[in-house]
Amino acid sequence: MPEAINPAFRRAVIALSGGPTDAAIVRLALEVARPNRAELIAVHVVELDWTQPLDADVAERSEEAQRVLDAAEGIADQLHCKIESVLVQARDVGAAIVDEAAARRADLLILGLSYRTRFGGDFAIGRTIPYALKNAPCAVWVLRQPKGEEPQ
């Protein structure tokens, strides 16, 4: 395979929400990363309310958080690729993801936007994606689910 001259990215942070778009963004990132052997970091943020200190032992004990990261690692294994998985505790998901991308000197941040079938169906863009689009120091890709697609 000829080497890409201008790789899309060298190091990307993938923001995993535990939602239906996680698998799609991990696959996309792995496919794009493979030709250039770009580095991938899958980040899942566990949001803590203020009643608990940020260093409370919550995320590590969370089966749901582990499931999210295990799923990403499983996809990477299937494609014979490597992915680093990181669990973060924070007060705000958007800020934590952007901070992680900045700290890792990532040149790409990838997020997913899922379709919500409730309430007649719409895209609940929430706070995280606008925050990342506005504040991330690197490029941001948002993979939007096709309209009307049922969540898995």
Next chain:
Amino acid sequence: MFVIVVGGGKVGYFLARELIGSGHEVALMERDRDRAAQITEQIGSIVIAHDGCEGKYLGEAGANRADIVTAVTGDDEDNLVICQMAKHHFNVPRTIARVNNPKNAALFKHLGVDEIVSPTRMILGSIEADIPVHELLILAALGGGELELVEAQLREGSPAIGMLAGSLELPDGCSVFAAIRDGRAISVRSDTQLREGDRVIGIGRAECEGELYKILLGEEPETAD
């Protein structure tokens, strides 16, 4: 240290910013959603857009584990309620309140607020340091607000003029230990005779302020609220 700052005005904003800069964990409560969003934009996701006067929201802000709750809204009543709730409902070890009307200071102390800060009084103090008025200046609050470092300038008519410092009948826990005389600092001992123009510096319990005033400066003038 985890500090909850209630009130996102200028004081609250800069206070939170400085505390974060010093490495402390800070939650800032601001009930005005627009202002809360503005602060979030400027210093990050530390803002809780709710009214700190409501116990439910103070609880959500983490008052159960706060080391300090500081109420710096522009409203004395709110600041008192916030500190009382923090102290008595959430057992916060230290509460600090901004007191806008200096007349409320005694009430705040009486009702258990650990420390009070009165910007009005501080500015008055600075002004009065240059303008000759009969006033007891509060130079600093010490010992968690229990003690005050005070300065009194002895002017014509002050009862302390001509007296030996040791003969002043100061209240328990109060002492006069230094003076500025002719631009020079002197130690005040029991045999030091006080003179007109001396700026006498002492320390005492906050509740003895009135008594100190009377001993050093004479009868306290009536002031409007």
